[in-house]
């Protein structure tokens with residue numbers, strides 16, 4: 001197996017918790033590559049059908065995994081997705097689940113134009129900590145960390161923590 005010089009990081013959590021904002025800034029600060037799974041699927045049309053209820057295309061998970069597998073084995077990738085059990089466990093060195101208080105999240109998703117069932121289901125997903133539980137099932141518990149993401153101060157603190165972790169990982173592996 002090839003040894004990686006840079007770690008792979010998964011940023012996951014309910015839509016609206018701040019994965020994209022954090023991931024892009026993290027890429028700037030660490031030099032790692034940011035990959036948004038939604039965008040990747042859109043660009044490659046990696047879809048398999050259409051979800052009428054949520055009015056969105058359904059991700060073709062196998063094709064997404066195939067598309068990224070080689071890049072992941074090289075390391076240095078920050079993956080952003082609102083789910084986590086579709087990826088091979090071996091891909092990630094650490095998993096961060098961003099968490100947002102539900103009133104805060106409601107406001108953010110409403111601003112994004114979510115309404116009705118889509119808005120309610122996403123807020124409920126956060127209340128039931130669905131993605132956190134999915135992450136704890138899919139990955140070794142020691143590598144799964146929750147990060148509060150309510151304020152700009154939280155964002156800055158999270159960035160600092162992950163940058164520090166990344167630097168340490170690279171010292172330990174090079």
Ligand code: DAT
Nearest residue numbers: 015016017018019020021149150151152155
């Ligand atoms: P996601 O990629 O998880 O869907 P996002 O990065 O697009 O989320 O963020 C959604 C909105 O919330 C966006 O307007 C930025 C804002 N936001 C994200 N994290 C925040 C934080 N920690 N404090 C305040 N606002 C935040």
